[in-house]
Every structure is written in structure tokens, then in C-alpha cells.
Amino acid sequence: MLFTSPVFWQVLVNTLIISGMKMLFVFPVPIVVALMLNEVRSGSLRKFIQSAVYLPHFLSWVVIAGVFIVALSPSDGVVNDITGFFGGQPKSYMTDTGAIRWVLVFSEMWRSAGWDSLLYLAAIIAIDQALYDAAEMDGANRWQKILYVTIPGIVPTIATLFILNAGMFLSADLNRVINFSNDVVRSQIDIVDTYVYRIGLQTGEYSLATAAGLFKAVLGMLLILLAHLFSKRLTGKGVW
16 A cells, blocks of 8 residues: 555655755745846846856756766865865765755756746736836835835746646656666655656556555645645735
8 A cells, every 4th residue: 555655655755855945945046036137237148147047957857967966076076176175075965865955956946047037037027117117216226126016026927836836846856866866865865756657667566656646646736726825815816
């Protein structure tokens, strides 16, 4: 039975922790990136920055994992070179059970922050310019315009994407975890998706894999409903 398997409960806890870290630390970053890009006045500089932050989205997780493995190498990785310059000791982040979840979070942040900011940039562009003119006439500075005009103007977009992300809360990205996984840290980043992949395709326990997948889908639907109600209560905006 699925719910009597200690392995399933362990992978569920791992999934909740990794997805929670993603929601807490990755979800706000595209909003910040969009706000910062909107404040860049030089067109050529903005295009350069946009190209730089959008590029990682088009890289596969195999390439991204390779970049992080090289950058975090304890012998010649750039991260350990920097920490060593300041007197720190080399650390093998890819085989550190306490650090590997943070590696997953930062890799997701690097890959998705620029691309996901497009939706927020589109929402910012749609804000009526007259609101900025009125705020300027009232003596608002740049930060006050962001706080009282820009952010309230993109709240519906933030609410919608928050609800959609809540529905995918248990989807911690199978491809990412597989490419960053190794024998040392597998127990810390073994998630529901890798569990379903392992017992379904590798061991042939299709009924157990189906039950785990169905449990994930039902819980995702419940999270969407809860996120919708929370957003409706807090911002007055929801998906319907």
C-alpha cells in the first residue's frame, strides 16, 4: 500500500521541503527582476540585460547541471576559489546533503527568473501611464511610484501565477533532480516524481506508481482551490 510505505512518506517530505523553498525564494525573484528592468532607462542596456537573463531558460537541465558541477567543484570551481580567497575551506556542494537543496533552488532561480519576468513586464507595460503622471504631480519619487502604482498594478498577475504555482507545488521538476542527483545526496532530493519514475518504469510497480501520481494530482487540485480562496481573501483577485 502506498500510504504504509515509509519511502513514499520520505519522498513526500523531501518534495514539500524543496517545493516550499522554491515558492519562498524563487517565486518572488521574477517580480524583482521585472521591476528592476522597468526602471532601466537605456534601451540598449535593457536589451543586453534581458538577453543575459533570458538565455538560461533555453538551456537544458543537462547543460545547467554541468555548469553548476564545474562552478561548485571543490578543486577548481569558481565558488570555492572565491571562498578560498577570503580564507574559506573548499566544500563539495554537490555531495553535501545540507547544501544540495540550496543548489537546486539557486539553479532554478538562475534558469527561470528572467523568462518568468516577461509576464510581469507585460503587466507593468499595461499599467495606465496617467497613474504615474498623477503620482508625479503629487510629489512621488521613483520608489513611491513602484510601491503605490507599479506593484498594485501587477497584483492580479502575481495572484494568478501564485495560484498556478500552488497547483504545481508537488512538481519539483523531475529533469532537474535527476541531473543533480548522485548516490550521496539522493536521499535528500528524492521527490514524488522520481519515486513514480523509479517504481513505475524501473521496477514495474505500475499500480503503486499510478496511486502516487493520482495522490499528487488530487493534492495539487486542493492546493489550487486553497490558493484561490487565500488570494481572493487577501487581494480580491483569483482565477475566477
